[in-house]
Amino acid sequence: MEKLLPRFLEYVVVDTQSDPYSKTTPSTEKQLKLAKKLVSELHQIGMQEVSIDQNGYIMATLPSNTDKKVPTIGFIAHMDTTPDFTGKNVKPKVIKDYDGGNIVLNEKKNIVLSPEEFEDLLQYKGQTLITTDGTTLLGADDKAGVAEIITAMEYLLTHPEIKHGKIRVAFTPDEEIGKGAHKFDVEKFGAEWAYTVDGSQIGELEYENFNAASAAIKIKGKSVHPGYAKGKMVNAIGLANEFLSLLPPHEIPEKTSGIEGFFHVYKITGDVESAEIELIVRDHDLEHFEARKNLLSDIEDKLNTKYGDYVSLVIEEQYRNMREKVEPVFHIVEIAEEAMESLGIEPLIKPIRGGTDGSQLSFMGLPCPNIFAGGHNFHGRYEYVPLQSMEKAVQVIVKICELTAIQIR
Structure with missing residues (x-):
């Protein structure tokens, strides 16, 4: 010893x-x-x-x-x-x-x-x-x-x-x-x-x-002179913010414990033309875990329906x-x-x-x-x-x- x-x-x-x-x-x-x-x-x-x-x-x-x-x-x-x-x-x-x-x-x-x-x-x-x-x-x-x-x-x-x-x-x-x-x-x-x-x-x-997965959200934008941008510009940073606003605000690591699951955004990069969000999904309960992944897909669909085909989501399983x-x-x-x-x-x-x-x-x-x-x-x-x-x-x-x-x- x-x-x-x-x-x-x-x-x-x-x-x-x-x-x-x-x-x-x-x-x-x-x-x-x-x-x-x-x-x-x-x-x-x-x-x-x-x-x-x-x-x-x-x-x-x-x-x-x-x-x-x-x-x-x-x-x-x-x-x-x-x-x-x-x-x-x-x-x-x-x-x-x-x-x-x-x-x-x-x-x-x-x-x-x-x-x-x-x-x-x-x-x-x-x-x-x-x-x-x-x-x-x-x-x-x-x-x-x-x-x-x-x-x-x-x-x-x-x-x-x-x-x-x-x-x-x-x-x-x-x-x-x-x-x-x-x-x-x-x-x-x-x-x-x-x-x-x-x-x-x-x-x-x-x-x-935890059941665990990672998610990468890639967002395309469209840069136009801001003085003439109405109805034309698509700000990738704004779309990234909107995506994050649709996640449950209290289901994050700093506000959960025990068997409570969460979404954890650990990296955001971007400008008007493009942005990327990297996050992880965690939940002990398999049904809740699947629901979390489905929520990400639903947000992707909602934003693409609203603005056009600008948001792309890739989810990768990590462990169970x-x-x-x-x-x-x-x-x-x-x-x-x-x-x-x-x-x-x-x-x-x-x-x-x-x-x-x-x-x-x-x-x-x-x-x-x-x-x-x-x-x-x-x-x-x-x-x-x-x-x-x-x-x-x-x-x-x-x-x-x-x-x-x-x-x-």
Whole structure:
């Protein structure tokens, strides 16, 4: 366990930001720098069948050490960090014995991590926190998960008295851009089920997530001298504004929680001649999800009927709610729940307001709930992770391996 912190600190300084506009896999070459490091490390700790394919997917095996016939299970984490915020030149800070007060991340820029704004901090008074320096994200999403899985495998290798079946691990690229499972070889992985180690605070255990789609709205305009524009000009910016005005104003990320869905507009570009809106659609309920997509199509039709053929909508499916694939094999959630409880961790079972590789993998034939990696405030400068939560995640992984073998008769 003493290697967990230095291992994590080594990972986060490697820039692995993915690129949603890239056509390659991995989407950025720099992800392979960490991938090659992980392959070497897996060999060093004694893992077998270590491989990396042409797309940057890493797999490895911890062989069974029991004569019992035990299901092969897996653990998965992703190597990339979000394109939403810079992951270049990460300078992690280690705060020992956190006193419950403000943490000055960057004195020069007056960037402060405060429990007044992020009250979850108070849960970790007296613990060791790893934070950013205020200028980048940290990358605990999901390099904490990567470090925890490798540390757990190393622990099992050095403690053969803990009996377990065959364990498979995998590290994927491009999860943050919704492509982490696109080229995952489920057959090669060969597990009956797996767990993504990609959740947030300690205790999180999740087996349902958003249904998700992206939408691109392209709008053509017609530029005419504004002094003589009446009945002639079609302002693409005005049409873009009208399109957005027809979306429900309270169904946005900043006004929703729990299982409430939303539309999230994250990019608008344009001028009089052309404009483009990029947004995502999210909802846990499949019927509501379909209704949201239909609303976008209805708005497209309404504006084209009103003004002419100026608006073009393209919707792309991203992932679906894994609940329908996990519930038939619900014992895999119960094993993780029992593992946490046996370690004095209160399981926090709740829907993910997002997605993981596991959501897509579940529909590819690999049921895959999500367990905590320990971090908070992902995708920004205020990201942090308590070391003790990471240590507990390692213990949960080990315990899941042990319980899977114990419970098989």
